[in-house]
Amino acid sequence: MSATATTAAPSRTASLxxxxxxAAALASGATAAVAAAGSAAGISLDVDGAxxxxxxxxxxxxxxxxxxLALAVVMSxxxxxxxxxxxRTTVALTVLSLVPDLIADAASATKALLxxxxxxxxxxxxxxxxxxxxx
Numbered sequence: 001m002s003a004t005a006t007t008a009a010p011s012r013t014a015s016l017x018x019x020x021x022x023a024a025a026l027a028s029g030a031t032a033a034v035a036a037a038g039s040a041a042g043i044s045l046d047v048d049g050a051x052x053x054x055x056x057x058x059x060x061x062x063x064x065x066x067x068x069l070a071l072a073v074v075m076s077x078x079x080x081x082x083x084x085x086x087x088r089t090t091v092a093l094t095v096l097s098l099v100p101d102l103i104a105d106a107a108s109a110t111k112a113l114l115x116x117x118x119x120x121x122x123x124x125x126x127x128x129x130x131x132x133x134x135x
């Protein structure tokens with residue numbers, strides 16, 4: 001029985017990481033697509049007078065998705081209810097991530113587009129990773 005327990009944890013972790021990385025890649029593409037569509041529709045990507053390049057949306061989404069994935073891995077080992085803890089934590093962090101967009105020196109449409117990209121990424125990554133965590 002202990003052999004099963006020792007092989008189950010790495011297998012679960014590998015599944016969690018694999019799913020998380022796929023979700024991060026999908027979210028990165030989605031946020032870049034949303035930013036590109038917004039730009040094509042005439043929404044400025046300028047914040048504080050400097051443009052945010054469309055690939056920057058993908059890069060930052062990937063970075064923060066991997067940080068979220070790292071949180072999920074830690075929670076899978078440390079939290080009594082990993083799924084619930086992960087969802088609550090990441091939803092709170094997503095809400096907090098909207099604050100800089102609200103106070104940024106940018107047009108209202110730009111702020112809305114920035115917030116939309118955060119919500120798109122969260123809608124892809126959080127459920128995908130949460131499904132791989134124990135209840």
